[in-house]
């Protein structure tokens with residue numbers, strides 16, 4: 220996308236300033252040097268959500284507090300049924316909390332009605348797992364829909380649809396019908412439609428779950444690009460932890476409707492404290508190599524060749540100093556496997572090593588590692 224397109228896209232329609240909401244304070248004209256957007260914050264305060272039906276009550280959310288900074292990518296993870304969709308659907312008031320408040324730029328969304336609610340929905344775009352495109356309408360018509368509903372004049376509509384389609388990198392296929400598009404292209408249309416009103420907040424509920432890994436990467440790249448270029452706040456729900464690791468700054472872990480963990484991704488992923496988080500992160504962590512697991516004993520074999528198998532954890536506070544780690548042992552230290560990652564400029568993960576005894580009692584060395592465990596002996 221050229222900066223000219225980004226610039227064009229940043230020009231806000233007069234009707235975009237929602238009544239009842241603070242005016243948007245980010246530079247539009249000449250914003251080619253990057254967004255200076257300061258709006259697009261979301262705050263959840265003591266949220267409880269109970270669904271009531273004939274079948275009984277379902278407590279979907281309880282006492283959830285969270286703060287989403289303007290321009291950040293905020294991940295929400297949790298097992299199926301944890302309450303993730305319920306939480307983000309409060310932001311554009313597709314759902315209302317049973318208790319607590321949702322504030323968008325300080326404004327309680329429950330207090331909005333009529334025009335103000337329409338204004339809120341214009342400021343909060345939403346992208347869906349199954350794209351939700353109208354099959355009988357072309358790509359252009361699908362993207363134009365929110366503008367049509369908002370009563371935007373035709374020439375302006377066309378200009379904005381073109382800009383949104385260019386933004387998502389869909390330069391052709393404008394007149395195709397959804398059935399003729401690949402999954403990735405459909406999601407680009409879904410994203411263009413969510414962006415056409417120039418929102419400040421984008422809600423993505425499993426936006427990449429229906430896509431293959433390669434297309435997932437391209438859509439993630441697009442979301443990150445949009446976030447950076449437009450300064451858009453993104454609330455992202457996904458079951459794919461690698462997605463969170465790739466693009467989110469902060470993450471909230473929900474379990475049975477409650478917050479069990481929250482913080483910067485490097486911190487939560489580097490040192491998951493709750494069982495639910497650990498279970499979610501399992502696909503990212505490698506287990507003990509099979510050949511080692513088979514030979515692993517709980518006691519040293521009692522000969523000089525016996526080695527301790529030690530797992531070092533790094534939670535982002537420091538980078539592994541291999542020489543210093545090796546110096547903890549009386550003989551050569553071998554690296555058996557490693558799954559280290561760099562998130563947000565911080566190294567986290569684990570290092571599995573084997574080294575001669577005596578290492579049964581590993582000294583605590585907070586300057587070297589976050590945690591160390593002797594798993595057994597080979």
Ligand SMILES: Nc1ncnc2c1ncn2[C@@H]1O[C@H](COP(=O)(O)OP(=O)(O)OP(=O)(O)O)[C@@H](O)[C@H]1O
Pocket residue numbers: 270271272277278279297298299300301302303304305306
């Ligand atoms: N409209 C509704 N009426 C009644 N119960 C509902 C409704 N929507 C959600 N629930 C229930 O609320 C709980 C939380 O649902 P929610 O859809 O928020 O979970 P989720 O974390 O998004 O799950 P998933 O990962 O499967 O999408 C579940 O027990 C669900 O069955």
Ligand SMILES: [Mg+2]
Pocket residue numbers: 303304305424
């Ligand atoms: Mg859901």
